[in-house]
Amino acid sequence: MQKLWYSCILKIKEFGDYIRDNSTKKYHPLLWQGHQLILTFSTDKTSAVIANTRLELLAYSLGLGGFYSLFILKADEIGHDRLMEFFPSIDKNKHMYSAFIIGYPKKRFKRTIPHKDINIKYM
Numbered sequence: 001m002q003k004l005w006y007s008c009i010l011k012i013k014e015f016g017d018y019i020r021d022n023s024t025k026k027y028h029p030l031l032w033q034g035h036q037l038i039l040t041f042s043t044d045k046t047s048a049v050i051a052n053t054r055l056e057l058l059a060y061s062l063g064l065g066g067f068y069s070l071f072i073l074k075a076d077e078i079g080h081d082r083l084m085e086f087f088p089s090i091d092k093n094k095h096m097y098s099a100f101i102i103g104y105p106k107k108r109f110k111r112t113i114p115h116k117d118i119n120i121k122y123m
Helices: 001-020 044-059 072-078 080-084
Strands: 035-040 063-069 096-104
Touching: 001 072, 035 044, 044 063, 044 096, 072 080, 072 096
Parallel strands: none
Antiparallel strands: 035 096, 063 096
């Protein structure tokens, strides 16, 4: 468990170094070619979920793509106090409930993907 926590913290530190140094690398394995990382801290999970659904809808309406990174969330689950050392201006009572990565999608759809027809039988 300690090793997993340490690897999560190292990945986040690596991301910070990547941003700070303006690296010329095109691909960062943590972001999967995403351009923005939005971390949501909140005292309760409901507030974070509501904010993120609106954020996700806004990103998609602007033609952007995005995904939630569960790997980054593990850092808060495994070692909250250590993670909060990287964010001194945020209250330590708040937890990171979402890590949303935004970028440009490889495929664009004019509408949502159609689902198979639903067959309902009443008895």
